[in-house]
Amino acid sequence: MRIGLRLLLGYFLIVAVAAWFVLSIFLQEVKPGVRRATEGTLIDTATLLAEFARADMLANNAQNGQLAQAFSHLNTRPFQASISGIIKSKNEYRVYLTDARGIVLFDSSGKATGLDYSRWNDVWLTLHGKYGARSTPEDGSNPDSTVMYVAAPVRDGENIIGVLSVGKPNSAMAPVIHRSERRILWAGVALLGIALLIGLGVVLWINHSIGKLVRYADSVTEDDPLPLPNPSGSELRKLALALETMRLKLEGKSYIEQYVHALTHELKSPLAGIRGAAEILRVGPPPNIVEKFSGNILQQTTRMQQLIDNLLRQAKLESRVEITPQIVNLARLFSSLIDNREAIVRSKQVTLKVDESSLRDIAVEGDAALLEQAVGNLLDNALDFTPQGGEIVLGVEREDGQVVILVTDNGCGIPDFARSRVFERFYSLPRSNGQKSSGLGLAFVQEVARLHRGTIVIENCPEGGVQARLTLPEK
8 A cells, every 4th residue: 555545544544533533522512502501591481480470479360360361372473483594483381380389370281280290300399499400201102202391489588489380392402403413514524525635635745745756766777867856845855865865875886986987998098198208208309209299298187187177076066965046147147158258259250149038037046156167068068069150049948937048059969879978977079179078068067957956958959050958947
């Protein structure tokens, strides 16, 4: 099972258990909560009606007093009310009044007048100065037929002369309870659905971030590895840096072997030239021969020095895991490159221009010094392979939220056999003067692109020449 699915199932299980626990408490509290609220209302009603009943009992007119007349008129006047969608069309109270012995003097239902209710809890407890209440089924075979009664004392001064009880069927509260339960259940279902969507989003984000790290790790063994990803989470960011550090350490042995082999190969030619020149100089040749071979020694020494400097710079760059990004203005970068190469451009009689229309307010995030060296290497390559009277164009374009730096020339292009090897260390094609470079320039550009989480592509143009595309994140 994939880790993302496991995370989703674990997260959903935790949310489901928590939701079940909370919902079960809510559902268990709905019915007693409604009944407690109803009981409070019954207490207020009983206390209020007891004051009306007091006057009727003192007047010895409980059967036809104000209380009896009020209920008589109430039952002849139907009404209809909608309480949050619940229709109420009749009075559901049952009220009865007893004397000090518990004998029923008045019953709003007309069923219990004259009966002895002194043993019912509501009457018995109230007559003894306590809070009286009971819940009794009207039909012994039907547990849902219970009626809640709450009593209040009828006093004459300090004496209890009677008890007034107000009852309400618990079934009258069932619609409110059922509606509350349904709403809680629907809220629980919605909560689980929202939790599932949130969990799915988090898992997809984690899978996407981990997938980028996996693709990066898989590409390490390829000739063109992917740039180091930049996941949004701090932990995943640390994991990405750890993978990059591990890659550098694992590649160390092979990396050193490749460099030593390549360096040995590249140094053979200048060393052979120096040795040959030295052997000729030992025999005391004429001055013109001495001058010629002395120049050869200086030339090969300079070549070896440049090779070693470039190699050290390349090794230092490849050991870096990340950079400190800053805003780099491309217009200023291009201007600096052109100023530094003005003499070379004039000597080669090449036209170097900048596509000004593409540079409007475009900047990138990166290391300014590394980017200048990388674009400078691309520009130097273009100068080396562009014939006299040719043209080189520096430009910029936006592509899918990124910035692409373009270096285009109309030179001889890249031979088919060399297209797959242009980024190899020490691989170099002969220039127009027959000389070869160190072969580290484009490898340096590739490492700069990797550090900036970008890409570098060099391809032949249909109309001739070469275009280099260095893709970088926009600021």
